[in-house]
Amino acid sequence: MDSSRSGKESGDIAIPLREVKSSKSGKGAPPVVAATTVRLSQQPPVGGWKRGVGIIDLILRICAITATLAAAAVMGTTSQDLPFFTRFFQFQASYDDFPTFTFFLAGNVITCAYLVVSLPFSIVCIIRPHILGARMLLLLFDTLALALTMAAASAAAAIVYLAHNGNPNTNWPALCQQFDEFCPRVSGAVVGSFLATLILVVLVVLSAAALRRN
Amino acid sequence: MDSSRSGKESGDIAIPLREVKSSKSGKGAPPVVAATTVRLSQQPPVGGWKRGVGIIDLILRICAITATLAAAAVMGTTSQDLPFFTRFFQFQASYDDFPTFTFFLAGNVITCAYLVVSLPFSIVCIIRPHILGARMLLLLFDTLALALTMAAASAAAAIVYLAHNGNPNTNWPALCQQFDEFCPRVSGAVVGSFLATLILVVLVVLSAAALRRN
Numbered sequence: 001m002d003s004s005r006s007g008k009e010s011g012d013i014a015i016p017l018r019e020v021k022s023s024k025s026g027k028g029a030p031p032v033v034a035a036t037t038v039r040l041s042q043q044p045p046v047g048g049w050k051r052g053v054g055i056i057d058l059i060l061r062i063c064a065i066t067a068t069l070a071a072a073a074v075m076g077t078t079s080q081d082l083p084f085f086t087r088f089f090q091f092q093a094s095y096d097d098f099p100t101f102t103f104f105l106a107g108n109v110i111t112c113a114y115l116v117v118s119l120p121f122s123i124v125c126i127i128r129p130h131i132l133g134a135r136m137l138l139l140l141f142d143t144l145a146l147a148l149t150m151a152a153a154s155a156a157a158a159i160v161y162l163a164h165n166g167n168p169n170t171n172w173p174a175l176c177q178q179f180d181e182f183c184p185r186v187s188g189a190v191v192g193s194f195l196a197t198l199i200l201v202v203l204v205v206l207s208a209a210a211l212r213r214n
Numbered sequence: 215m216d217s218s219r220s221g222k223e224s225g226d227i228a229i230p231l232r233e234v235k236s237s238k239s240g241k242g243a244p245p246v247v248a249a250t251t252v253r254l255s256q257q258p259p260v261g262g263w264k265r266g267v268g269i270i271d272l273i274l275r276i277c278a279i280t281a282t283l284a285a286a287a288v289m290g291t292t293s294q295d296l297p298f299f300t301r302f303f304q305f306q307a308s309y310d311d312f313p314t315f316t317f318f319l320a321g322n323v324i325t326c327a328y329l330v331v332s333l334p335f336s337i338v339c340i341i342r343p344h345i346l347g348a349r350m351l352l353l354l355f356d357t358l359a360l361a362l363t364m365a366a367a368s369a370a371a372a373i374v375y376l377a378h379n380g381n382p383n384t385n386w387p388a389l390c391q392q393f394d395e396f397c398p399r400v401s402g403a404v405v406g407s408f409l410a411t412l413i414l415v416v417l418v419v420l421s422a423a424a425l426r427r428n
Contacts, residue, residue, distance in 0.1 A: 093383075093384075097383035097384065098381065098383070098384070099375065099379075100375070132426055136422065136423070136426055139419070139422045140422075143415055143419060144415065146360070146361065147360065147364050147415060150361050150364040150365055150368070151364055151367075151368035152368075153365075154364070154366075154369040154372075155368040155369055155371060155372035156372075157369060158314045158368075158370075158372040158373055159372055159376075162314075162373075162376075163384075165313075167311070167312065169307075169311035170307075170311065170312070170377075170387075170389055171387060172376075172384075172386040172387075173386075197361060201358065201361060204357050205353070205354055205357060207422070208350065208353045208354075208422050208425055209350070211422055211425045211426045212346055212350055212425045
């Protein structure tokens with residue numbers, strides 16, 4: 001009964017079979033059985049798979065931090081002064097002329113800050129792959145970060161599209177003929193943010209896969 | 215050995231203890247042990263919890279179908295003719311005057327169609343709570359649907375904001391003084407789509423919680 005109970009505690013299917021064998025072969029040697037159990041529970045086969053997922057998770061998280069940080073930095077630093085002016089256009093364009101671009105900047109900074117804070121939890125999931133609470137917490141907040149980043153990126157994309165093409169139906173003129181330096185930089189920031197969104201989708205699905213192999 | 219093997223197949227922690235008891239009490243009655251095992255494996259305690267999650271999942275899914283369908287229907291049917299015209303504004307406003315609203319309509323229709331298709335899988339997860347493949351598939355596509363719906367809703371929200379307030383920096387005039395019937399209906403559609411996004415976030419987290427209790 002003692003050997004089967006220690007097999008349950010290690011959480012490994014293969015262990016009880018081995019214990020039955022060793023208790024059959026030598027009935028008067030319990031210390032050997034205990035040593036085998038400890039060695040097996042330190043290296044479970046499921047834990048190795050989860051550790052690989054954890055390492056991929058950490059790498060993707062660092063990529064997403066880079067993408068959101070770059071998107072926020074490009075959006076925050078881009079500003080263009082025009083050498084000429086017309087009756088309709090101002091001399092200068094920067095992100096705070098557009099409320100949507102301010103939201104874009106805020107959304108990407110918040111996601112970037114969250115991802116930096118989440119790094120220790122991701123490392124905990126590598127060191128202790130069986131702690132499911134940290135994994136579940138990461139999945140919950142990754143989903144919220146995904147929603148926030150997607151909202152910021154697609155709202156900015158709608159405005160960038162409008163700046164490129166205008167809308168003659170509503171008499172909104174295109175800007176990118178005039179602001180030929182501002183528009184490509186802003187478009188690049190939006191692409192970076194969409195990249196971060198893609199990485200967050202992969203992170204959510206990876207976390208779910210890690211939860212599945214309980 | 216036979217009784218412990220059947221206990222493993224049923225996947226229930228409580229079963230082996232009962233089997234040990236019955237095999238101790240009556241060694242010559244294996245049919246009784248088999249009958250007990252079958253009854254226990256039909257009503258696992260974890261399955262009941264998962265079934266509850268499955269029922270909530272189904273109800274939320276139907277709510278999300280309603281929300282996206284309503285958003286798409288309102289956006290698709292809203293059109294306003296103006297009784298007057300100026301040099302700048304057209305006589306008529308409908309969703310196909312705005313490329314972003316066309317994208318909004320398409321995104322919500324696609325999400326609604328996916329959610330209808332996902333209903334049988336959700337029902338499978340209620341009837342057979344231990345089938346994790348269907349649950350994992352739902353989580354993957356729910357995450358993608360969440361990203362699509364959020365993109366559609368927030369892009370449309372950016373344009374609705376612009377239609378309400380305009381942007382004097384870029385000489386984009388506000389429209390909602392003129393189109394006083396078009397704007398509130400479109401805003402309502404956007405709110406419906408954000409509601410669907412919120413439900414999809416809850417669905418993703420619920421699926422992850424169901425995967426956790428393996």
